Amino acid sequence: MTSVLSLKDATLALDSNAGRIEILHGISLDVHKGETLALVGPSGSGKSSLLMLMGGLERATSGTITALDQNLSQMSEDALAKFRREHMGIVFQNFHLIPTMTALENVATPLELAGRKDAMECARAELDAVGLSHRADHYPSQMSGGEQQRVALARACAPSPQILLADEPTGNLDQTTGETIMDLLFDLHAKRGTTLVLVTHSGELASRCNRTVRLRDGLIAPQAEAAQ
Template sequence: MIVADGVTLALGQPPARVQILHGIDLSVATGDSVALLGPSGSGKSSLMAILAGLERPSSGAVGVTGLDFATLDEDALAVARRGRIGIVLQAFHLLPTMTALENVAVPLELAGERDAFERAAAELEGVGLGHRLDHYPAQLSGGEQQRVAIARALAPRPALLFADEPTGNLDTATGAAIMDLLFARHRDTGATLFVITHDPALAARCARVIELADGRIVADRRRA
């Protein structure tokens, strides 16, 4: 599902150039659940952005879902992500003028899906929001908004799902419920799940835990 070979990332220009990632080598199997664990500033989100095709590495090769991301231009990367990669972020990024149903359905419509609203309704039902289809983000709690964001990420039925600190804006109980939902949907769909976190307890729920420090992989272990 994911192959990274010698990936580096440097930002800025000399003499203020900052090295974010240092020679990352990584392979993730289809259907696996992986936690990328590390403190703030360790490069977790930068690595996710590269693996998701949102950022280009300074050097190295990246293969995702069988595609060589290094050979694709920005437009081709956007097409490659569509339907293949779902992303759930700490910030919900819902459109405030659209209902929960519209927030999930409109990206499907733009991708040319004929049954966009039916699929959106089914995904919202799947995350426990079948009774909130016509509510706007401001009418939803933080946990409900994050569930809409999860439904939006899952609706295209991606083979790969990234979650970058998805509970960071939620209280402990709501955050735990959101992670229960993500892992349940991972099991139900068979999608590869890649969770970025600084929480060891959350990371321990994944089958594999990769630790990042100062832009380098310092540990890689699989749960017994």
């Protein structure tokens, strides 16, 4: 199988007022093209930090992280931002929409940054794909949490990324709304062949993935990579 993400002995340590905190310890993991992978484990186990390393949003203290044959550890911040814009979509638990922009403008922003002349047209199509074409001119404050997450998902998918990273995408939503977001995530994955890696506390969401990796105390737990 072709690996689109590969971590070799990756560690993450951060300095704090209380001293140096070791978060991840020698993580080695390959994520294959087109698969769906769930990162699970108790709070504080390091799963969100691992996702941030995969997306180049945190730099590994040691070890290497490769995405689409590019060594993220050696890239400058500008190069990382460009790489993410062209190849990755990221969905956060807290949506991270720009409050002064409409849904359409939020989705169009990464396309405009990439120089796409059809940014608005493409953004409208992405909003339609998540069932929100009627909300195109609404601001985040005028939308429900589920609607905001759908906008965030449309924004992440608009550049047609090869890798989609999702950090607790249903964490702030009620069960029914969360199930809608889950269905959208897997529908978009199936239609576009995107590699999907998600952090979740939901056993139901994890069970829908091809594979589950369980973290505990910054390490991959035994039997973590058994197929679900």
